[in-house]
Amino acid sequence: MAVISYRQALHDTLRAELRRDDDVVLLGEEIGVFEGSYKITAGLLAEFGPRRVRDTPICEEGFTGLAIGAAMLGLRPVVEIMTINFSLLAIDQIVNNAAKLRSMSGGQVSVPLVIRTPGGGGQQLSATHSQNLEVWYAHVPGLKVVAPATPADAKGLLAAAIRDDDPVIVIENLALYNTRGEVPDGEHVAEIGRAAVLKPGRDITIVGYSRSAVIALDVARRLEGEGIGAEVIDLRSLRPLDRETICASARRTGRAVVVEDDWLSYGVGAEVAATIAEGAFDYLDAPVRRVAAAEVPLPYAKPLELAALPDAGALIRVIRQTLDATRFAR
Amino acid sequence: MGEDPATLREYYRQMALIRAFETRAAEMYTRAKIGGYCHLNLGEEATVVGLVAALRADDYLFTTYREHGYALARGAEPGKVMAELFGRADGLSLGRGGSMHLFDPAIRLLGGYGIVGGQLPPATGAAFAITYRQQAGPASPAVMCLLGDAATNIGAFHESLNLAALWRLPIVFVIVNNQLGMGTPVEAAAAEPELWKRGCSYRMPGQRVDGNDVIAVRDAARAALDAARGERQPALLEAVSYRLRGHSVVDPARYRSAEEAERARRADPLPAFRARLIAEGVLDEAAAGRIDAEAERAAAEAVDYADASPAPDPGTLFDHVYATPAASVHRGLPGDPVAGAGGPGQ
Numbered sequence: 001m002a003v004i005s006y007r008q009a010l011h012d013t014l015r016a017e018l019r020r021d022d023d024v025v026l027l028g029e030e031i032g033v034f035e036g037s038y039k040i041t042a043g044l045l046a047e048f049g050p051r052r053v054r055d056t057p058i059c060e061e062g063f064t065g066l067a068i069g070a071a072m073l074g075l076r077p078v079v080e081i082m083t084i085n086f087s088l089l090a091i092d093q094i095v096n097n098a099a100k101l102r103s104m105s106g107g108q109v110s111v112p113l114v115i116r117t118p119g120g121g122g123q124q125l126s127a128t129h130s131q132n133l134e135v136w137y138a139h140v141p142g143l144k145v146v147a148p149a150t151p152a153d154a155k156g157l158l159a160a161a162i163r164d165d166d167p168v169i170v171i172e173n174l175a176l177y178n179t180r181g182e183v184p185d186g187e188h189v190a191e192i193g194r195a196a197v198l199k200p201g202r203d204i205t206i207v208g209y210s211r212s213a214v215i216a217l218d219v220a221r222r223l224e225g226e227g228i229g230a231e232v233i234d235l236r237s238l239r240p241l242d243r244e245t246i247c248a249s250a251r252r253t254g255r256a257v258v259v260e261d262d263w264l265s266y267g268v269g270a271e272v273a274a275t276i277a278e279g280a281f282d283y284l285d286a287p288v289r290r291v292a293a294a295e296v297p298l299p300y301a302k303p304l305e306l307a308a309l310p311d312a313g314a315l316i317r318v319i320r321q322t323l324d325a326t327r328f329a330r
Numbered sequence: 331m332g333e334d335p336a337t338l339r340e341y342y343r344q345m346a347l348i349r350a351f352e353t354r355a356a357e358m359y360t361r362a363k364i365g366g367y368c369h370l371n372l373g374e375e376a377t378v379v380g381l382v383a384a385l386r387a388d389d390y391l392f393t394t395y396r397e398h399g400y401a402l403a404r405g406a407e408p409g410k411v412m413a414e415l416f417g418r419a420d421g422l423s424l425g426r427g428g429s430m431h432l433f434d435p436a437i438r439l440l441g442g443y444g445i446v447g448g449q450l451p452p453a454t455g456a457a458f459a460i461t462y463r464q465q466a467g468p469a470s471p472a473v474m475c476l477l478g479d480a481a482t483n484i485g486a487f488h489e490s491l492n493l494a495a496l497w498r499l500p501i502v503f504v505i506v507n508n509q510l511g512m513g514t515p516v517e518a519a520a521a522e523p524e525l526w527k528r529g530c531s532y533r534m535p536g537q538r539v540d541g542n543d544v545i546a547v548r549d550a551a552r553a554a555l556d557a558a559r560g561e562r563q564p565a566l567l568e569a570v571s572y573r574l575r576g577h578s579v580v581d582p583a584r585y586r587s588a589e590e591a592e593r594a595r596r597a598d599p600l601p602a603f604r605a606r607l608i609a610e611g612v613l614d615e616a617a618a619g620r621i622d623a624e625a626e627r628a629a630a631e632a633v634d635y636a637d638a639s640p641a642p643d644p645g646t647l648f649d650h651v652y653a654t655p656a657a658s659v660h661r662g663l664p665g666d667p668v669a670g671a672g673g674p675g676q
């Protein structure tokens with residue numbers, strides 16, 4: 001196990017998959033000569049050449065759709081969309097073609113496509129460049145959507161996505177690229193569709209994914225010192241969603257809080273809360289609470305941006321409210 | 331014409347089959363055997379047959395949602411095409427796609443696409459995959475991508491042409507200009523109504539051909555495909571014909587004047603080609619009549635086949651959504667308990 005950054009884990013996985021399978025080809029804006037807006041693809045053009053690592057013009061609909069057609073003929077394109085905000089330019093191709101071609105053809109055509117794209121706010125990039133649009137894609141049958149929180153999962157889920165025969169959207173996170181953690185050496189392929197229990201606990205379940213799972217783990221460790229046993233569930237996969245792991249945890253703890261970077265209404269937390277309501281209602285001691293982004297286009301000014309985004313303080317506050325409401329005794 | 335008579339008779343046979351099939355499809359729609367949208371190739375038979383005749387077996391074809399004729403000319407079983415229109419288990423797309431989404435990889439028909447222009451980027455990607463694996467040359471396959479006249483106004487058209495020209499991909503884009511985007515004439519939608527000229531922005535050779543002349547269409551498409559496979563030179567063809575009916579079966583086409591309708595009838599490629607072959611001695615009246623009757627019989631048999639095909643079993647509802655099964659995929663019907671939640675009833 002080496003300790004490396006999330007960014008390095010993504011880079012190393014792309015490099016390993018390019019070496020492993022000649023059908024893997026990288027496409028995207030500025031991924032080659034410029035080495036990627038966030039340097040995930042640094043050095044790959046030099047090592048693999050323009051046949052395998054292809055700079056595209058700015059045309060998200062064009063190159064994403066092109067990758068879909070290449071995948072239909074058996075290539076395994078890995079598209080980088082510079083940020084998830086720009087994926088809106090490609091959404092017709094993603095939703096109407098990538099997600100549906102297999103089903104509409106009666107299983108005669110597959111689209112083994114990966115779209116890597118970072119979401120997230122907190123970088124003062126303002127409203128058009130700070131969104132968390134993962135539920136737009138997680139809503140659509142035919143797609144798979146994963147959102148790694150750790151460097152180990154960045155490796156394992158990206159490798160799984162590239163080897164999967166379905167279109168997989170890998171949601172990265174601007175705030176996580178420099179985070180570090182242990183990553184298994186050699187082959188490491190995670191299972192898409194399984195949540196992870198990052199930390200066991202008896203008293204309350206905290207559900208997060210991507211950056212919010214990191215916040216959840218940090219908060220859970222802080223609460224441990226107060227004698228509060230928080231169990232942290234990292235969803236890892238938003239579609240399909242591992243409802244069994246979520247509900248099993250909520251049944252054990254009787255309390256649940258979801259922390260999410262997307263907007264509250266119709267968000268990931270809404271789906272998780274509904275799932276817990278159906279699967280663990282009789283075990284609950286309190287309503288499921290959500291800690292989500294304020295429902296505004298994210299402003300530029302730092303104090304406004306900070307006020308809008310979920311953080312550890314907000315999560316701790318909601319956890320305490322939930323515990324107090326159930327007369328939790330430490 | 332200097333053409334092999336057997337080839338000409340085959341073109342006429344295919345055109346007559348499409349005419350008979352589409353006429354039957356319209357009838358079956360009015361009898362509620364076919365649901366949803368149903369767009370017909372009536373009036374476009376010469377374009378359809380000419381384009382498909384230019385393709386080799388190893389070439390790929392991406393089409394619009396007005397594509398029954400292309401599937402037939404490419405060799406799909408008429409019964410399976412009609413069964414797809416009927417939404418039956420033996421349909422070309424197993425009843426999942428319907429009229430607008432015909433797929434048959436065995437004949438390299440990679441779809442009917444229901445969103446205007448949605449096929450353009452994937453078709454460009456198929457050409458990219460060809461260059462990824464094969465050198466340019468006569469042995470290389472190529473891609474033909476059809477689009478309607480109105481699709482030349484969307485962003486994906488321009489993005490796809492730019493990528494194809496920039497990366498020198500073996501693809502021929504063919505504008506099937508039937509002169510109407512639903513009810514809107516080309517001149518009311520395109521600032522440059524000579525649509526083939528739009529390729530100039532991408533240094534892509536273009537050409538307009540008479541879409542009612544099956545030979546002219548075939549020859550132009552074949553030359554473009556040869557340049558695509560041999561020199562990686564993409565092209566933009568425009569085949570001008572005229573839609574004989576409304577946009578879809580349910581459209582009475584009231585936006586069309588009586589003069590226009592009369593012009594369309596006069597331009598109808600099927601009787602014109604028939605008369606030409608008889609005049610040139612390729613067919614006599616009796617032989618042409620036999621081809622017509624055979625087309626009618628094939629269309630009627632397609633209807634019988636579709637009628638006899640079973641409806642898809644609702645138990646197969648979740649088949650083909652994912653190629654690689656993943657843990658925790660929800661497969662509930664409306665009202666079912668949520669899978670994995672372990673709720674009541676589980």
